[in-house]
Amino acid sequence: MDNATQLQTSGIEPTDKRVTIFSHFVDSPTPLSATQLIKLMKDKRVHRSTVFRAVKLFEEKQLIKRIDFAEGESRFEIANLPHHHHAVCRTCGGIELIDDCITDRIQKNIKKRLGFSTVDHSLTLFGVCKKCKDLV
Numbered sequence: 791m792d793n794a795t796q797l798q799t800s801g802i803e804p805t806d807k808r809v810t811i812f813s814h815f816v817d818s819p820t821p822l823s824a825t826q827l828i829k830l831m832k833d834k835r836v837h838r839s840t841v842f843r844a845v846k847l848f849e850e851k852q853l854i855k856r857i858d859f860a861e862g863e864s865r866f867e868i869a870n871l872p873h874h875h876h877a878v879c880r881t882c883g884g885i886e887l888i889d890d891c892i893t894d895r896i897q898k899n900i901k902k903r904l905g906f907s908t909v910d911h912s913l914t915l916f917g918v919c920k921k922c923k924d925l926v
Protein backbone atom coordinates (compact mmCIF):
# COMPACT_ATOMS: atom_id res chain seq x y z
CA MET A 791 0.00 0.00 0.00
CA ASP A 792 1.47 3.37 -0.93
CA ASN A 793 1.44 6.31 1.45
CA ALA A 794 -1.50 8.10 -0.18
CA THR A 795 -3.62 4.93 -0.10
CA GLN A 796 -2.72 4.37 3.53
CA LEU A 797 -3.97 7.85 4.44
CA GLN A 798 -7.13 7.27 2.45
CA THR A 799 -7.76 3.92 4.14
CA SER A 800 -7.60 5.72 7.50
CA GLY A 801 -10.17 8.25 6.39
CA ILE A 802 -7.69 11.05 5.71
CA GLU A 803 -7.91 12.98 2.48
CA PRO A 804 -4.46 12.45 0.91
CA THR A 805 -3.47 16.01 -0.02
CA ASP A 806 0.06 16.44 -1.44
CA LYS A 807 1.25 18.07 1.78
CA ARG A 808 -0.16 15.35 4.01
CA VAL A 809 1.35 12.63 1.84
CA THR A 810 4.76 14.37 1.96
CA ILE A 811 4.56 14.74 5.76
CA PHE A 812 3.48 11.13 6.18
CA SER A 813 6.31 9.95 3.87
CA HIS A 814 8.85 11.57 6.19
CA PHE A 815 7.59 9.38 9.04
CA VAL A 816 7.65 6.29 6.83
CA ASP A 817 11.20 7.00 5.61
CA SER A 818 12.72 8.12 8.89
CA PRO A 819 14.88 5.44 10.57
CA THR A 820 14.12 7.03 13.98
CA PRO A 821 11.09 8.76 15.55
CA LEU A 822 10.60 12.41 14.52
CA SER A 823 9.33 15.41 16.45
CA ALA A 824 7.12 18.01 14.75
CA THR A 825 10.03 20.48 14.96
CA GLN A 826 12.38 18.05 13.18
CA LEU A 827 9.70 17.44 10.61
CA ILE A 828 9.33 21.17 9.98
CA LYS A 829 13.10 21.40 9.41
CA LEU A 830 12.89 18.58 6.89
CA MET A 831 9.98 20.30 5.16
CA LYS A 832 11.65 23.72 4.97
CA ASP A 833 12.00 24.20 1.23
CA LYS A 834 8.64 22.69 0.50
CA ARG A 835 6.72 25.81 1.55
CA VAL A 836 4.55 23.97 4.05
CA HIS A 837 3.38 26.12 6.92
CA ARG A 838 4.25 24.86 10.40
CA SER A 839 0.61 24.86 11.47
CA THR A 840 -0.10 22.51 8.54
CA VAL A 841 2.58 20.17 9.86
CA PHE A 842 1.23 20.29 13.43
CA ARG A 843 -2.32 19.66 12.20
CA ALA A 844 -1.24 16.74 10.02
CA VAL A 845 0.74 15.17 12.89
CA LYS A 846 -2.28 15.52 15.19
CA LEU A 847 -4.53 13.97 12.57
CA PHE A 848 -2.16 11.04 11.92
CA GLU A 849 -1.98 10.41 15.67
CA GLU A 850 -5.77 10.52 16.05
CA LYS A 851 -6.14 8.01 13.23
CA GLN A 852 -3.45 5.86 14.85
CA LEU A 853 -1.12 5.98 11.86
CA ILE A 854 1.67 7.24 14.09
CA LYS A 855 2.51 6.60 17.70
CA ARG A 856 3.69 9.17 20.24
CA ILE A 857 6.99 8.53 22.02
CA ASP A 858 8.41 10.62 24.82
CA PHE A 859 12.17 10.70 25.30
CA ALA A 860 11.90 13.45 27.96
CA GLU A 861 13.26 15.99 25.50
CA GLY A 862 10.46 18.48 26.09
CA GLU A 863 8.80 17.55 22.81
CA SER A 864 7.18 14.27 21.85
CA ARG A 865 8.35 12.32 18.86
CA PHE A 866 6.28 10.14 16.61
CA GLU A 867 6.90 7.00 14.61
CA ILE A 868 4.88 4.85 12.27
CA ALA A 869 2.42 2.88 14.40
CA ASN A 870 2.55 -0.48 12.62
CA LEU A 871 6.29 -1.13 12.97
CA PRO A 872 7.23 -4.47 14.51
CA HIS A 873 7.50 -4.30 18.31
CA HIS A 874 10.72 -2.57 19.33
CA HIS A 875 12.28 -0.20 21.85
CA HIS A 876 14.74 2.65 21.66
CA ALA A 877 18.14 3.39 23.14
CA VAL A 878 18.84 7.11 23.38
CA CYS A 879 22.33 8.58 23.72
CA ARG A 880 22.46 11.15 26.53
CA THR A 881 25.39 12.91 24.86
CA CYS A 882 24.43 13.32 21.21
CA GLY A 883 20.73 12.45 21.33
CA GLY A 884 21.27 9.67 18.79
CA ILE A 885 18.64 6.93 18.76
CA GLU A 886 19.08 3.22 18.11
CA LEU A 887 16.26 0.73 17.63
CA ILE A 888 16.28 -2.40 19.78
CA ASP A 889 14.24 -5.43 18.83
CA ASP A 890 14.74 -7.14 22.17
CA CYS A 891 11.92 -7.05 24.66
CA ILE A 892 12.61 -7.61 28.32
CA THR A 893 9.25 -7.16 29.96
CA ASP A 894 7.15 -10.16 28.92
CA ARG A 895 7.44 -11.66 32.37
CA ILE A 896 6.46 -8.38 33.99
CA GLN A 897 3.39 -8.13 31.75
CA LYS A 898 2.36 -11.65 32.65
CA ASN A 899 2.77 -10.83 36.34
CA ILE A 900 0.64 -7.70 36.06
CA LYS A 901 -2.10 -9.69 34.36
CA LYS A 902 -1.92 -12.48 36.91
CA ARG A 903 -1.36 -10.58 40.13
CA LEU A 904 -3.23 -7.35 39.48
CA GLY A 905 -5.84 -8.61 37.05
CA PHE A 906 -4.93 -6.13 34.31
CA SER A 907 -6.02 -6.90 30.77
CA THR A 908 -4.66 -5.72 27.41
CA VAL A 909 -1.37 -4.73 29.00
CA ASP A 910 0.95 -2.74 26.77
CA HIS A 911 4.29 -1.15 27.58
CA SER A 912 6.86 1.33 26.43
CA LEU A 913 10.50 1.18 27.35
CA THR A 914 13.37 3.49 26.50
CA LEU A 915 16.95 2.96 27.52
CA PHE A 916 19.28 5.91 28.03
CA GLY A 917 23.05 5.72 27.86
CA VAL A 918 26.11 6.90 25.96
CA CYS A 919 26.45 5.59 22.42
CA LYS A 920 29.58 3.89 21.05
CA LYS A 921 30.53 6.91 18.96
CA CYS A 922 30.35 9.29 21.96
CA LYS A 923 32.04 6.79 24.28
CA ASP A 924 35.00 6.48 21.90
CA LEU A 925 35.46 10.27 21.85
CA VAL A 926 36.20 10.40 25.58
Ligand SMILES: [Zn+2]
Nearest residue numbers: 879882919922
Ligand atom coordinates in the same frame (compact mmCIF):
# COMPACT_ATOMS: atom_id res chain seq x y z
ZN1 LIG B 1 26.10 9.67 21.18
Ligand SMILES: [Zn+2]
Nearest residue numbers: 890891892893
Ligand atom coordinates in the same frame (compact mmCIF):
# COMPACT_ATOMS: atom_id res chain seq x y z
ZN1 LIG C 1 8.73 -4.59 24.45
